[in-house]
Amino acid sequence: MATRALLALREACPWRTLAGAAAAAALLWLVAWSLEWAWWTPRRLDRALRAQGLRGTRYRLFTGDVREDARRSREARTKPLPLGCHDIVPRVQPMFHDLVKENGKLSFSWFGPTPRMMIPDPELVREILSCKFGHFGKPKTARVWKLISNGLFYHEGEKWAKHRRILNPAFHHEKIKRMLPVFYICCVEMITRWENSMSHEGSSEIEVTMILYEVLRLYPPVIFLNRRTCKEMELGGIKYPAGVNLLLPVLSIHRDPTIWGKDANEFNPERFSEGISNATKYHTAFFPFGWGPRICIGQNFALLEAKMALCTILQRFSFELSPSYTHAPYTVITLHPEHGAQVKLKNL
Ligand code: HEM
Numbered sequence: 001m002a003t004r005a006l007l008a009l010r011e012a013c014p015w016r017t018l019a020g021a022a023a024a025a026a027l028l029w030l031v032a033w034s035l036e037w038a039w040w041t042p043r044r045l046d047r048a049l050r051a052q053g054l055r056g057t058r059y060r061l062f063t064g065d066v067r068e069d070a071r072r073s074r075e076a077r078t079k080p081l082p083l084g085c086h087d088i089v090p091r092v093q094p095m096f097h098d099l100v101k102e103n104g105k106l107s108f109s110w111f112g113p114t115p116r117m118m119i120p121d122p123e124l125v126r127e128i129l130s131c132k133f134g135h136f137g138k139p140k141t142a143r144v145w146k147l148i149s150n151g152l153f154y155h156e157g158e159k160w161a162k163h164r165r166i167l168n169p170a171f172h173h174e175k176i177k178r179m180l181p182v183f184y185i186c187c188v189e190m191i192t193r194w195e196n197s198m199s200h201e202g203s204s205e206i207e208v209t210m211i212l213y214e215v216l217r218l219y220p221p222v223i224f225l226n227r228r229t230c231k232e233m234e235l236g237g238i239k240y241p242a243g244v245n246l247l248l249p250v251l252s253i254h255r256d257p258t259i260w261g262k263d264a265n266e267f268n269p270e271r272f273s274e275g276i277s278n279a280t281k282y283h284t285a286f287f288p289f290g291w292g293p294r295i296c297i298g299q300n301f302a303l304l305e306a307k308m309a310l311c312t313i314l315q316r317f318s319f320e321l322s323p324s325y326t327h328a329p330y331t332v333i334t335l336h337p338e339h340g341a342q343v344k345l346k347n348l
Pocket of ligand 1: 138222290296302
């Protein structure tokens with residue numbers, strides 16, 4: 001009776017049957033895709049890494065270690081560091097610090113459903129960053145995450161753009177086009193002033209450069225670089241399957257005592273007295289601007305600007321840290337002081 005009624009209904013409106021079948025197929029596809037993305041792929045990658053003797057954290061469904069990482073960072077940020085302490089990894093990257101303590105230097109954690117392998121060896125870092133064929137590409141943001149973030153931030157972004165256009169007409173592209181020649185003249189003037197001051201000051205550039213290098217070693221603005229294997233790749237005798245994130249820990253390599261010596265956590269610009277390549281036996285142990293084909297295109301500009309600023313201040317003022325300064329380095333995209341860096345200037 002019921003079957004007959006159903007058949008009668010289907011005959012009356014066949015498009016409903018088709019729509020129902022399409023919805024069921026889409027649902028099935030979504031379930032299969034989610035299972036593959038959040039469960040089977042992480043399980044397969046986890047097995048492949050552990051089979052080669054690598055150790056790491058246990059995979060947690062969907063989030064991996066992201067929530068635990070955030071919790072440890074919040075906890076670490078409650079405690080500032082003593083003044084002059086440059087051992088900042090436990091505060092800035094508590095999750096990676098604990099990972100290495102528990103599982104050794106060559107270990108992995110989970111960034112969502114993707115394993116994130118730590119590569120602490122500067123020679124391997126060089127191999128990864130020098131690759132020109134895209135086998136170790138920069139990881140792309142997942143499409144799902146892009147959709148979510150576009151949805152979340154679309155209105156804010158639109159408001160921000162309007163605000164910029166209304167309140168600050170300098171952001172209009174016509175204005176920027178007209179500003180370019182002036183910007184060019186300013187740069188030429190800045191370089192000429194720099195060259196003149198260097199011809200008078202003699203060796204002071206080499207002092208300032210060494211200081212900047214040492215600051216970039218202990219406090220690199222970019223504390224790690226990320227790459228992703230796009231196919232199975234062998235590195236240091238280990239086979240990494242496609243889809244593994246490789247974390248190149250700039251901050252940890254820059255202060256590793258096996259590379260920099262016992263004074264790795266001390267501020268000693270002298271170590272750069274014979275240039276970067278002679279500061280350690282590893283050429284790529286110092287890479288605040290990255291390395292290889294994707295090296296920072298702004299590094300010379302950034303260094304020149306910092307040297308100019310430092311030289312201009314040092315010629316006119318002496319300065320010391322203000323008593324209100326708290327040593328609390330932390331990262332929001334880049335590494336910087338959580339409560340600012342207050343200094344007291346005195347006219348020379
Ligand atoms: C102290 C200042 C700076 C530091 C520490 C720094 C650091 C870096 C690092 C580590 C990378 C490589 C990222 C990677 O390989 O994944 C990079 C890339 C880049 N930087 Fe900088 N940077 C600085 C200043 C600048 C400035 C002033 C500019 C522009 C004028 C700039 C423009 C770029 C661009 C466009 C890239 C991307 C290059 C590419 O992917 O091919 N940077 N930067």
